[in-house]
Amino acid sequence: MSVSEDVARRAPARRTATHDLTRTSGIGLGVTMIWFSLLVLVPLAAVVATAAAGGLGGFWSAISNEQTAAAIKLTVLSAFAVTVVNIVVGTTISWVLVRDGFPGKKLLELVIDIPFALPTIVAGLVLVSLYGNDSPLGLHVANTEYSVFLAFLFVTLPFVVRTVQPVLEQLDPEIEEAAASLGASRLTTFRRVVLPALVPAIAAGAALSFARAVGEYGSLVLLSGNLPFRSEVTSVRILAAIENDNRSSAAAIATLLLLISLAVIVLLDVVQRRVARRG
Amino acid sequence: MSIDVTGISKRYGDFVALEDINLTLPTGQLTALLGPSGGGKTTLLRIIAGLETPDSGSVVIEGTDATRLPVQKRNVGFVFQHYAAFKHMSVARNVAFGLEIRKTPRADIKRRVDELLALVHLSQFADRLPAQLSGGQRQRMALARALAVQPTVLLLDEPFGALDAKVRKELRDWLRRLHDEMHVTTVFVTHDQEEALEVSDEIVVVNDGRVEQVGSPDQLYDAPASDFVMRFLGDVTTLGGHAIRPHDIDVQVTPQVAGAAEGTVARVLRVGFEVRLTVHTLDGEEVLVQLTRTHARSLRLEEGATVWLSPAEGATVMPRAAALSGSS
Numbered sequence: 001m002s003v004s005e006d007v008a009r010r011a012p013a014r015r016t017a018t019h020d021l022t023r024t025s026g027i028g029l030g031v032t033m034i035w036f037s038l039l040v041l042v043p044l045a046a047v048v049a050t051a052a053a054g055g056l057g058g059f060w061s062a063i064s065n066e067q068t069a070a071a072i073k074l075t076v077l078s079a080f081a082v083t084v085v086n087i088v089v090g091t092t093i094s095w096v097l098v099r100d101g102f103p104g105k106k107l108l109e110l111v112i113d114i115p116f117a118l119p120t121i122v123a124g125l126v127l128v129s130l131y132g133n134d135s136p137l138g139l140h141v142a143n144t145e146y147s148v149f150l151a152f153l154f155v156t157l158p159f160v161v162r163t164v165q166p167v168l169e170q171l172d173p174e175i176e177e178a179a180a181s182l183g184a185s186r187l188t189t190f191r192r193v194v195l196p197a198l199v200p201a202i203a204a205g206a207a208l209s210f211a212r213a214v215g216e217y218g219s220l221v222l223l224s225g226n227l228p229f230r231s232e233v234t235s236v237r238i239l240a241a242i243e244n245d246n247r248s249s250a251a252a253i254a255t256l257l258l259l260i261s262l263a264v265i266v267l268l269d270v271v272q273r274r275v276a277r278r279g
Numbered sequence: 280m281s282i283d284v285t286g287i288s289k290r291y292g293d294f295v296a297l298e299d300i301n302l303t304l305p306t307g308q309l310t311a312l313l314g315p316s317g318g319g320k321t322t323l324l325r326i327i328a329g330l331e332t333p334d335s336g337s338v339v340i341e342g343t344d345a346t347r348l349p350v351q352k353r354n355v356g357f358v359f360q361h362y363a364a365f366k367h368m369s370v371a372r373n374v375a376f377g378l379e380i381r382k383t384p385r386a387d388i389k390r391r392v393d394e395l396l397a398l399v400h401l402s403q404f405a406d407r408l409p410a411q412l413s414g415g416q417r418q419r420m421a422l423a424r425a426l427a428v429q430p431t432v433l434l435l436d437e438p439f440g441a442l443d444a445k446v447r448k449e450l451r452d453w454l455r456r457l458h459d460e461m462h463v464t465t466v467f468v469t470h471d472q473e474e475a476l477e478v479s480d481e482i483v484v485v486n487d488g489r490v491e492q493v494g495s496p497d498q499l500y501d502a503p504a505s506d507f508v509m510r511f512l513g514d515v516t517t518l519g520g521h522a523i524r525p526h527d528i529d530v531q532v533t534p535q536v537a538g539a540a541e542g543t544v545a546r547v548l549r550v551g552f553e554v555r556l557t558v559h560t561l562d563g564e565e566v567l568v569q570l571t572r573t574h575a576r577s578l579r580l581e582e583g584a585t586v587w588l589s590p591a592e593g594a595t596v597m598p599r600a601a602a603l604s605g606s607s
Contacts (some may be wrong), residue, residue, distance in 0.1 A: 177330050178363040180350045182377035182428055192376075196367045253575075276367055 050251035062252035080215035092162025120218025143225035152218035158203030203272035287336035311475035356425030364409035377428035527594035
């Protein structure tokens, strides 16, 4: 409350343009950048360069190929739908795991990670045996567009749950009690006090699950049957292009996926910032 | 008109948090619930607020039976030890929260928030986030937020417990002044007897799930109903088998009062304006005595001196069994 304290609080920790790295943090930054470049930036740049080699015309003809366009549409729409479902269901599951006590909770905690830990082709086998043509449940989604949605749903289940759970655990229950004592109903409390605190975590989980879905391959190839214009996804199209020795076309599709994922991650970040601020 | 607590009991499994509590807290007063941690005082406060449900008994607030009312409907202001600030909202939005819930017109909200922020001296911080405030400022924000809805009762749970000693004292004085201006019925929980003695009109000593004593600070200090209350409110020593406060003992260097206990000064400890003596009496008691620096000087007290001790006039003396072990 003193004047000096106020001044200290007001003055932002402003960094000058020159660096102020110590020796160790300099080495750390160097390692980070080399690692990041070798593993991420250089390969990505190579893909973009290959796609660009064919010129804008080549890029356009690769992605506007009817079969490819259908695959892209199916992939992106399914990934969107799955992300929306995960936002709702994932948040609910993490709520149940954190706030409720019930027998078998520990077991459920463990089971949640299975879709993530399972090799994707094993996940594919599991899905085929459950929902394939010999489905013991009588559900036949094999070779339909829903198979893609189902496979995405399976492999992306843990993402929102696992990002939201720790944040929810840290959330002070007194904050909800304070809102209640001020007259807020449980719904209002959730909407205005709890949700803004969770939104960054939900957005992070949603971005992860969208990105994972867009690139998914192993878990769906068996169930979807890869039927052109029906259940064929983009990753399968990329593989087909490479098998036909059409690398520039594969790179063009890959670049488009990259751009879509980037756009979604940026969009989620913008939404998250707005919601978190609004309260 | 008041808060009437009748026959309240609460258990958590085998643990009895509160047992048959009956209490009337008069309107407009500042009451302290004082007691050691785990004694049940916070549970009692939370039951009055509606944040906890009693196993039996009733709570009547200003003539309305609130026992079955949810916290949202009780119109109480609650202040938590760790502020419970809405972290993503500015200070002004925090204070406005309860008014927005009540669909108060925008202009009224703004006026009321401005008034309250001025009251708690936070006007210039209106647009800050709680994380940018100090602990004391955050707690004043929490208080403004609770007062915004014009509560029938203001309840504070160890409101200064997380603050350092200096800020604590400042806020304590400030709460008292605020209460004198607003006259809202206020109940606060504390385990700090000095805080309770200094701030409140009335103190309820709660221990082991029961009410030990209710009274004004002076009544409690001068006429404690039990050993526990006497010991909880201040230092206690033993003289002639009676419990007595160390500053209530007269020291003489010659025998003047009949029945005074003779002893030897074993230790002299000087703390600021105060001198603490440890005296070993001929009866084998170890008696603690507190006197002022000037008084001790005039008596020329030093280690090894022979003194006669007797209860001062008007001293609080409580006969007690030899059970006073470990008192110091």
